[in-house]
Amino acid sequence: MTKKQDANTDSKPLVDFAVGIGGAAGQGIATPGNILARIFARRGLNLNAYNAYQSLIRGGHTFLTIRASNGPVRSMGDSLDVMVPLNQDTMDRHLGVMPSGSSVIYDEAKITPENTPEGVQLCPLPIKELIVGNKLAANTVAVAVILNMLGIEFDDLVDALERIFSRKGKAVVESNMEIAQRGYDYAADNFSAFPYKAPRLSKGLAVVTGNEATGMGALAAGVKFYAAYPMSPSTGVLMYIAQHARELGVMVRQVEDEIGVMNMVIGAAHAGCRAMCATSGGGFALMTEAIGMSGMIETPIVCVDVQRAGPATGMPTKTEQGDLWQLLGAGQGDYQKFIVAPVSQTDLFNTIPELFNLTDRYQCPGLVLSDLLISEGTSTVDPDDLNWQPDIDRGQMIFPNGSTSDNPYGGYNDNDYLRYVNTESGISPRAVPGVPGHIHVAASDEHDEDGTLISDEFTNPHKRRMMVEKRARKMDTVLDAIDPPELVGPNDGAATLVGFGSTWGVVLEAIEKLASENNIVVNQLHIKWIVPFHADAISSVLADSQKIIIVENNYSGQFARYLRSETGIKGDAHIRKYDGEPFMPHHIVDGVKAILARETDLYVPTHEMMV
Amino acid sequence: MTTTTTAADIVEKSIISNGIPLSNVEVTRDSYKGKIDPDWCPGCGDFGVLTAMQKALSELGKQPHECITISGIGCSSNLPGFINTYGMHTLHGRALAVATGMKMANHELTVMVTGGDGDGFGIGGNHFLHTMRRNVDLTYIVMDNQIYGLTTGQTSPTSALGMETKSTPEGNLENPINPMPLAMVGGATFVARAYTGQQAHLVDILKQAISHKGFSLVDVFSPCVTYNKDNTYQWFKARVKKLEDSGHDRTDFHSALDKGYMWGDEIPIGVFWQREDLPTLNDLEPVLDEGGPLAYRTLGITKTQSDSLMTEMM
Numbered sequence: 001m002t003k004k005q006d007a008n009t010d011s012k013p014l015v016d017f018a019v020g021i022g023g024a025a026g027q028g029i030a031t032p033g034n035i036l037a038r039i040f041a042r043r044g045l046n047l048n049a050y051n052a053y054q055s056l057i058r059g060g061h062t063f064l065t066i067r068a069s070n071g072p073v074r075s076m077g078d079s080l081d082v083m084v085p086l087n088q089d090t091m092d093r094h095l096g097v098m099p100s101g102s103s104v105i106y107d108e109a110k111i112t113p114e115n116t117p118e119g120v121q122l123c124p125l126p127i128k129e130l131i132v133g134n135k136l137a138a139n140t141v142a143v144a145v146i147l148n149m150l151g152i153e154f155d156d157l158v159d160a161l162e163r164i165f166s167r168k169g170k171a172v173v174e175s176n177m178e179i180a181q182r183g184y185d186y187a188a189d190n191f192s193a194f195p196y197k198a199p200r201l202s203k204g205l206a207v208v209t210g211n212e213a214t215g216m217g218a219l220a221a222g223v224k225f226y227a228a229y230p231m232s233p234s235t236g237v238l239m240y241i242a243q244h245a246r247e248l249g250v251m252v253r254q255v256e257d258e259i260g261v262m263n264m265v266i267g268a269a270h271a272g273c274r275a276m277c278a279t280s281g282g283g284f285a286l287m288t289e290a291i292g293m294s295g296m297i298e299t300p301i302v303c304v305d306v307q308r309a310g311p312a313t314g315m316p317t318k319t320e321q322g323d324l325w326q327l328l329g330a331g332q333g334d335y336q337k338f339i340v341a342p343v344s345q346t347d348l349f350n351t352i353p354e355l356f357n358l359t360d361r362y363q364c365p366g367l368v369l370s371d372l373l374i375s376e377g378t379s380t381v382d383p384d385d386l387n388w389q390p391d392i393d394r395g396q397m398i399f400p401n402g403s404t405s406d407n408p409y410g411g412y413n414d415n416d417y418l419r420y421v422n423t424e425s426g427i428s429p430r431a432v433p434g435v436p437g438h439i440h441v442a443a444s445d446e447h448d449e450d451g452t453l454i455s456d457e458f459t460n461p462h463k464r465r466m467m468v469e470k471r472a473r474k475m476d477t478v479l480d481a482i483d484p485p486e487l488v489g490p491n492d493g494a495a496t497l498v499g500f501g502s503t504w505g506v507v508l509e510a511i512e513k514l515a516s517e518n519n520i521v522v523n524q525l526h527i528k529w530i531v532p533f534h535a536d537a538i539s540s541v542l543a544d545s546q547k548i549i550i551v552e553n554n555y556s557g558q559f560a561r562y563l564r565s566e567t568g569i570k571g572d573a574h575i576r577k578y579d580g581e582p583f584m585p586h587h588i589v590d591g592v593k594a595i596l597a598r599e600t601d602l603y604v605p606t607h608e609m610m611v
Numbered sequence: 612m613t614t615t616t617t618a619a620d621i622v623e624k625s626i627i628s629n630g631i632p633l634s635n636v637e638v639t640r641d642s643y644k645g646k647i648d649p650d651w652c653p654g655c656g657d658f659g660v661l662t663a664m665q666k667a668l669s670e671l672g673k674q675p676h677e678c679i680t681i682s683g684i685g686c687s688s689n690l691p692g693f694i695n696t697y698g699m700h701t702l703h704g705r706a707l708a709v710a711t712g713m714k715m716a717n718h719e720l721t722v723m724v725t726g727g728d729g730d731g732f733g734i735g736g737n738h739f740l741h742t743m744r745r746n747v748d749l750t751y752i753v754m755d756n757q758i759y760g761l762t763t764g765q766t767s768p769t770s771a772l773g774m775e776t777k778s779t780p781e782g783n784l785e786n787p788i789n790p791m792p793l794a795m796v797g798g799a800t801f802v803a804r805a806y807t808g809q810q811a812h813l814v815d816i817l818k819q820a821i822s823h824k825g826f827s828l829v830d831v832f833s834p835c836v837t838y839n840k841d842n843t844y845q846w847f848k849a850r851v852k853k854l855e856d857s858g859h860d861r862t863d864f865h866s867a868l869d870k871g872y873m874w875g876d877e878i879p880i881g882v883f884w885q886r887e888d889l890p891t892l893n894d895l896e897p898v899l900d901e902g903g904p905l906a907y908r909t910l911g912i913t914k915t916q917s918d919s920l921m922t923e924m925m
């Protein structure tokens with residue numbers, strides 16, 4: 001897991017800074033955010049961006065944090081170096097937590113700072129004079145000021161403005177350039193720059209959200225059929241694939257509801273496509289009966305659950321890891337499935353083709369447990385870490401020209417082909433409809449080897465048992481196909497932080513902070529594969545652990561319960577957060593300190609920023 | 612005879628779209644005979660629907676392995692097991708959604724969906740509406756017995772007002788759905804009703820429905836002899852009247868609607884409504900313009916394509 005996440009770190013000294021831009025929805029936070037992210041990434045800096053927002057189109061409070069560094073960046077970090085409040089509300093909410101040495105850039109005509117903390121540089125701008133009538137360019141001034149203070153050459157901004165505004169015509173680009181130049185010069189004359197310059201590295205990086213990475217991974221995996229019903233925070237996957245579907249020969253369908261989505265995906269998958277969908281917890285709940293059918297008829301599909309805070313409609317724009325047991329228990333009955341919780345945007349990309357290969361080989365559904373934090377969160381990715389042409393393994397499939405049957409209408413009637421033949425491996429070769437000589441029925445009722453229904457046949461417990469065992473046997477050796485999790489950090493750390501999925505990066509950063517700032521050495525065991533679960537490997541690592549601290553983004557300790565159910569291991573202490581906002585590194589640092597000092601065995605951090 | 616597919620094979624296999632080598636076996640009704648004898652109650656109307664489908668398909672000369680019959684759950688939904696085509700026996704109410712995925716992924720297959728009134732108009736009602744408006748090219752055959760058969764006799768969305776069933780022992784309080792006008796207004800491009808007791812007429816309608824390009828609905832009166840003691844063979848025999856006999860114009864929407872609403876001593880059967888000028892969903896889908904069925908195509912994208920996707924992100 002960590003190998004693939006190696007950051008672009010070819011330049012020292014280490015520079016690490018974070019910019020926050022906040023305002024009401026509709027005030028245009030996305031554009032300056034985008035410009036900054038692109039400029040940082042093109043210089044080769046790693047970055048992570050997280051947008052705290054609400055489920056409304058105008059108004060409210062939206063706060064975008066972009067953190068960049070020439071070292072690894074795996075979370076939004078703990079504090080800001082620059083803040084751009086676009087309204088008074090943002091100034092009031094955040095000024096109090098700005099640290100000494102930071103700067104606040106704002107329109108002096110509209111916003112007044114109150115109770116400025118010591119050491120914060122106030123950078124009031126005469127926006128009206130600088131923009132001379134082009135109101136839409138106000139945010140461009142702020143960007144130019146930030147770049148100047150970071151020692152970033154004006155040429156970088158010229159490039160970015162051209163890219164972003166070229167669709168709007170030459171006049172818009174030129175007006176923005178002029179205004180940017182005035183802002184850039186104004187900053188040079190009036191504000192003190194940072195004591196460091198943002199470095200430039202040899203290799204530019206790409207900027208992606210997790211939803212884009214998921215869509216990209218789907219394209220690489222050979223997905224030909226994608227269906228969805230819009231639901232935050234998963235809609236980005238639909239939009240990314242829809243935008244590229246025509247040129248790449250992928251069919252995208254928006255369906256009447258999530259029940260229809262999953263059933264349609266199963267229909268397309270049964271025809272022979274690699275078919276996929278993404279949703280959030282509420283949509284997933286509607287899909288579950290059909291996911292069980294995918295297991296029963298052994299037609300593989302992939303479904304991504306981008307978790308948001310629940311239950312019910314919950315908080316559509318807030319993050320949580322609260323659907324673990326929903327996925328574990330999805331649908332009625334026992335059936336075989338994969339559940340994987342990718343740990344980062346890069347990992348989302350590479351997990352999709354890997355999961356399709358597994359579901360094709362083992363003929364069962366594959367569920368991806370992501371969340372708003374990494375799926376809507378933005379990160380740089382090194383293009384070399386994305387494998388766009390992965391090996392494609394479809395397992396045992398029979399397509400039309402794979403058939404050698406003499407009787408094109410045979411298969412079922414002449415017993416020449418048994419779709420669910422009881423093999424030693426439990427895997428039965430899968431013919432797709434249209435193949436001569438392989439006619440069969442795929443039934444969601446319990447069925448015999450040939451597909452005949454046995455559900456209502458009076459009492460045939462032997463056949464039922466045979467089929468249950470056939471399907472289950474497929475998974476006997478599946479752990480060999482999946483890497484076990486590895487302990488990161490020294491074996492004799494004072495504690496082991498155990499988490500799953502999206503919290504990988506922030507836990508790792510907390511561990512680094514504990515070591516560098518607090519002289520506390522702990523290690524990390526992060527879990528990506530939930531089902532199948534490397535219970536033995538995990539148990540043996542944890543057996544040597546001084547103290548097991550389970551970190552998760554939910555109230556009830558869903559992962560702690562799962563770990564206990566699979567290994568018998570009860571975590572010694574817990575750090576949990578369920579306020580809708582993601583962990584920041586210091587939340588975990590504080591929790592570990594409190595736990596090691598025996599102040600508590602359940603630490604729930606307070607989110608300081610009111611977003 | 613089974614093959615393990617590797618990435619290299621897929622490239623080769625995906626070239627095959629419709630060039631399936633067929634031997635010169637003649638299609639007869641027997642080609643469509645299933646391995647299993649139906650488990651319906653003796654006298655159930657669904658036997659006649661099965662026979663009529665087998666006749667219609669063989670008379671049309673369809674190849675069994677190029678057809679797929681997809682059902683939901685119910686007595687009637689057991690049909691795919693009794694007919695020799697590819698089949699799927701899906702979830703209660705979900706057959707149309709599964710069938711849409713199937714048709715769009717392999718538009719060269721002949722897709723038929725079979726099921727009951729509860730399956731299609733009750734639990735599956737939402738999919739019914741949307742499959743019609745999309746004009747998905749499939750034939751939807753409903754065995755309408757105005758009752759929930761498999762669950763032993765509860766009221767259904769087509770049960771008559773006042774009907775006594777096991778869930779409405781004092782009589783049904785709710786107005787029934789009339790699938791004919793519902794389908795016409797919903798955008799179905801072929802809307803017909805038939806009666807299992809009139810085989811030749813049913814076969815003829817099924818042939819037209821299967822040949823129709825677009826969404827076709829055939830709602831077939833198919834008496835449940837065990838749980839519906841109201842809508843019996845005698846009941847239908849006295850009431851059903853062929854539209855053809857009164858000279859109906861199936862391209863006249865308003866007249867079709869009027870006929871569709873007729874219910875009582877006289878209940879019309881036949882093709883109420885058909886329009887052939889609308890493209891099907893797979894006609895409209897540019898991804899299917901060339902390259903054969905989606906399901907048989909090469910997976911993945913080229914380096915040139917992925918480079919261009921990456922450039923957007925830099």
Ligand SMILES: Cc1ncc(C[n+]2csc(CCOP(=O)(O)OP(=O)(O)O)c2C)c(N)n1
Pocket residue numbers: 684685686687688703726727728729730731754756758759760761762767
């Ligand atoms: C989700 C779900 N709910 C309920 C059932 C139980 N069930 C099976 S068939 C059926 C109704 C069948 O009626 P209909 O569709 O009219 O078919 P018929 O048996 O009359 O042919 C019901 C309620 C089920 N299988 N799945």
Ligand code: SF4
Pocket residue numbers: 650651652654655656657686687756760761834835836837838
């Ligand atoms: S219960 Fe009714 S619908 Fe079901 S098989 Fe018997 S007669 Fe047919």
Ligand SMILES: [Mg+2]
Pocket residue numbers: 685727728729754755756757758759760767
């Ligand atoms: Mg019924």
